[in-house]
Structures are given as C-alpha cells and as structure tokens.
Amino acid sequence: MKTVNIGIIGGGLMGKEAASAFGRWFALNDFPVKVALTAVCDLNPEVLSWYDGVPSVKLVTTDYKELLADADVDVVYVALPHHLHQKYYLEVLESGKDLLGEKPFGIDLLAALEIKAAAEQMGRFVRCSSEMPFLPGPQRVIEEVRSGRLGQIIEIKSGFLHSSDLDPDKPINWKRQNQFCGEIGVMGDLGMHVLHVPLRLGWKPHRLHAQLQKIITERPDGKGGIAICDTWNNAVLNTTVQIDQEDVPMTLEMKRIAPGETNTWYIEVLGTQGGVKYSTKDTKALWTFKCEKEQVWQRTDLGFKGMPFPTITGGIFEPGFPDCFMQMLAAYVAERAGALAGRFGCVTPQEALDSHYVFNAGLKSFASQTVENIHYHQTQPV
Ligand SMILES: NC(=O)c1ccc[n+]([C@@H]2O[C@H](COP(=O)([O-])OP(=O)(O)OC[C@H]3O[C@@H](n4cnc5c(N)ncnc54)[C@H](O)[C@@H]3O)[C@@H](O)[C@H]2O)c1
Numbered sequence: 001m002k003t004v005n006i007g008i009i010g011g012g013l014m015g016k017e018a019a020s021a022f023g024r025w026f027a028l029n030d031f032p033v034k035v036a037l038t039a040v041c042d043l044n045p046e047v048l049s050w051y052d053g054v055p056s057v058k059l060v061t062t063d064y065k066e067l068l069a070d071a072d073v074d075v076v077y078v079a080l081p082h083h084l085h086q087k088y089y090l091e092v093l094e095s096g097k098d099l100l101g102e103k104p105f106g107i108d109l110l111a112a113l114e115i116k117a118a119a120e121q122m123g124r125f126v127r128c129s130s131e132m133p134f135l136p137g138p139q140r141v142i143e144e145v146r147s148g149r150l151g152q153i154i155e156i157k158s159g160f161l162h163s164s165d166l167d168p169d170k171p172i173n174w175k176r177q178n179q180f181c182g183e184i185g186v187m188g189d190l191g192m193h194v195l196h197v198p199l200r201l202g203w204k205p206h207r208l209h210a211q212l213q214k215i216i217t218e219r220p221d222g223k224g225g226i227a228i229c230d231t232w233n234n235a236v237l238n239t240t241v242q243i244d245q246e247d248v249p250m251t252l253e254m255k256r257i258a259p260g261e262t263n264t265w266y267i268e269v270l271g272t273q274g275g276v277k278y279s280t281k282d283t284k285a286l287w288t289f290k291c292e293k294e295q296v297w298q299r300t301d302l303g304f305k306g307m308p309f310p311t312i313t314g315g316i317f318e319p320g321f322p323d324c325f326m327q328m329l330a331a332y333v334a335e336r337a338g339a340l341a342g343r344f345g346c347v348t349p350q351e352a353l354d355s356h357y358v359f360n361a362g363l364k365s366f367a368s369q370t371v372e373n374i375h376y377h378q379t380q381p382v
Pocket residue numbers: 009010011012013014015041042043044047064078079080081082084102103104129130131189
C-alpha cells in the first residue's frame with residue numbers, strides 16, 4: 001500500500017488537530033491508503049517544538065519553501081491566517097503538490113477566484129476544509145433529503161454558533177482583525193461550515209438579505225493597551241434558494257458571540273411530508289418529523305456506525321470533533337486516490353468560491369440595506 005506523505009504549513013490549533021488525526025490513521029478499518037505526516041512549517045518555535053513528539057515528522061522548519069522543496073511531500077495541508085491563503089495555496093500548487101486548504105479559501109472573493117483558477121490550471125487535487133458534515137447526524141440529514149421522504153422542501157436553516165468572542169477581556173488575535181481575517185469576518189470564519197451541506201445538496205442561494213453585527217469593537221492588545229477589533233462578530237443571512245422551481249427560504253446563521261454555545265453546528269430541513277434536524281449540541285440525536293395521526297418529532301440515537309469511513313470504534317459510541325476531522329481527512333485522501341466510492345467528499349474549490357459569492361453579496365446587502373441578487377459568474381466583488 002502506497003503511503004501519502006503530508007506536510008503542514010501552519011502548525012497551530014488546526015495543524016495540531018490534523019497531526020493528531022494522521023497519527024491514529026490505523027483506527028480506520030481497511031482504509032486503502034496509508035498516510036504519514038513528515039514535514040511541518042510554522043514561524044513560531046514553540047509551536048514547532050510540539051511536533052518533536054510526532055515520530056513520523058522528519059522535517060521541522062520555519063521556512064515554508066524548504067517544505068515545498070521536499071520531494072517526499074505529496075500533499076500539503078495549509079492552516080494559516082486568512083490573509084496568507086492566496087499566496088501559500090498558490091505556491092503549494094506551483095511546487096507540484098496537492099492541497100487541502102483551510103476555509104475560507106482566500107481572504108475574499110478575488111483571492112478565492114485566483115486559487116480556484118490556479119487549481120484548475122495546474123490540475124492538482126485541491127479541496128477545502130469543513131469537517132462537521134462528516135458526523136453521522138449530518139450524513140443522515142443528507143440521506144433523508146435525497147430520499148425524497150420530506151416531500152416539497154419548504155424551509156432550511158443552517159448555522160454554526162460559538163462564543164469565543166464573548167469575553168471582552170480576551171486579548172485580540174488575528175481572527176478579530178479585518179487585515180488578517182478579512183472584511184467578511186465571521187462569514188469567512190464559519191460560513192463554509194454552514195454552506196457545505198446546502199451547496200452539496202444543490203441549494204445555491206440566488207438572493208439574500210444580510211444582518212451583520214460588530215458587538216465587541218475593542219479588546220486588550222496583550223501589551224497593556226487597547227486594540228481595535230473590526231471584524232463582524234455575527235451574521236444572519238436570509239437567503240432564497242430554488243428547489244423544484246419553487247423559491248424556498250434558507251437562513252444561514254454564523255455567530256462568534258452566541259451566548260451559551262461552544263461549537264454548535266446545526267441544520268434543519270422541513271418539507272410538506274417530513275422534516276429532519278441535527279445539532280452537535282446533542283451529538284447523537286437525529287430528529288425526524290412525521291405527520292400521521294399526530295405530528296411527531298422522533299429522536300434516533302446515532303453512534304459511530306454512521307461514520308462515512310468505518311473505524312475500530314464500536315458502533316454505539318458517540319463521535320466528537322477529532323473524529324469528524326479525521327473522517328474529513330480520510331475523505332480527502334480517499335477521493336485523491338479515486339477511492340471515495342460514493343461517500344461524501346470535502347468542499348470543492350467551486351463550492352468554496354460559491355461561498356465567497358454569498359459572503360460578498362452579504363457585505364453588499366448590509367452596507368446598502370438592500371436585498372441582493374447573487375451573481376456567481378462575476379469576476380469582481382460587487
Ligand atoms: N476547520 C475548522 O474547524 C477550523 C477551526 C479553526 C480554524 N480553522 C482555520 O484554520 C486556519 C488556521 O487557524 P488556526 O485556528 O489553526 O490558527 P492559529 O493561529 O492557531 O495557527 C496558525 C499558525 O500559523 C502560524 N503562522 C502564521 N504565519 C505563518 C507563516 N507565514 N508561515 C508559517 N506559519 C505561520 C502561526 O505561528 C500559527 O501557529 C484558518 O484558515 C482558520 O479559518 C479551521
């Protein structure tokens with residue numbers, strides 16, 4: 001079995017999460033491809049020293065060009081602040097390697113257009129990260145929708161909520177500044193997660209009205225002073241999608257100040273004959289709706305059995321964040337090897353670009369207080 005060698009650029013929060021998943025690859029049952037994390041690049045020596053504990057890592061460097069010059073590296077996972085996505089993703093592709101890029105896949109629409117065009121031109125295998133749909137609950141939501149059991153779809157809600165920005169005394173970091181995180185703010189941070197399943201189901205919004213909020217506008221700078229915090233904290237996009245020639249409302253909710261929430265990803269789909277909903281707040285519970293003699297929401301407890309890629313973990317045990325992240329990496333590696341076998345795949349460059357069209361229209365809608373039509377072929381921001 002061939003081993004795919006992985007390099008990571010940006011070894012912080014998500015780089016470590018990926019390292020942890022690659023390190024227990026043996027947990028995947030009968031998986032057709034082996035992987036080894038062999039090279040890591042980060043500017044921070046403290047971050048790099050963490051990788052001393054990862055036995056497969058042979059190259060640890062502060063120079064990403066050294067990593068890209070390593071002929072043994074096949075695939076690069078880039079987990080860097082958003083203002084660096086375009087430059088680094090393009091250089092990965094130019095070095096002849098395949099790419100798993102973190103969301104939002106470029107700081108803005110123009111960057112996403114460039115990345116997608118380069119991926120196509122160079123014929124590399126490129127995907128964007130979004131892991132939550134790999135949990136059994138979202139997989140079952142997709143199955144319910146595709147089964148046609150819901151009848152005519154009449155409403156969709158999809159969201160991602162956390163409260164990382166709730167504490168006003170939390171010092172500023174790159175995620176709270178437009179120059180690093182992007183004008184799109186929370187939409188770039190959480191929006192790809194929210195749109196992955198809808199876009200995969202063919203629900204591409206054609207119109208929207210956005211509500212954006214900057215709630216905490218300054219924070220300690222970590223050096224005894226105060227820094228401006230100029231990103232959008234929360235966004236609600238009231239969008240319209242066309243399903244079977246009917247306009248259907250789809251609400252997309254992305255919030256970094258959502259009191260009571262830690263990392264809540266949810267989706268709800270209602271139809272004339274049925275409904276389905278899932279939230280990571282209650283990780284195992286899939287809710288399905290039926291209207292017979294009475295209206296009934298029925299709860300089904302899901303376990304590992306519903307994971308796209310089987311693992312050694314017993315079918316009744318509950319999955320969590322590291323598990324869906326590993327499933328997403330497995331989907332990337334399997335699809336790259338032509339072994340996805342009809343399973344759910346990672347976000348494509350086209351889907352990542354489409355999410356930027358939505359966010360871009362969201363900015364325009366809020367700035368002009370208008371309902372915006374979304375034009376997916378424009379090559380400039382509106
Ligand atoms: N998929 C998810 O659930 C998820 C969750 C959080 C963040 N993210 C995404 O992952 C990416 C990184 O976020 P994070 O939370 O890991 O950030 P982070 O700040 O924890 O890590 C980023 C790392 O990049 C390093 N770095 C910065 N500039 C560099 C450079 N020029 N060369 C090499 N290393 C450099 C930093 O030292 C840091 O260790 C972002 O795109 C973010 O949106 C995804």
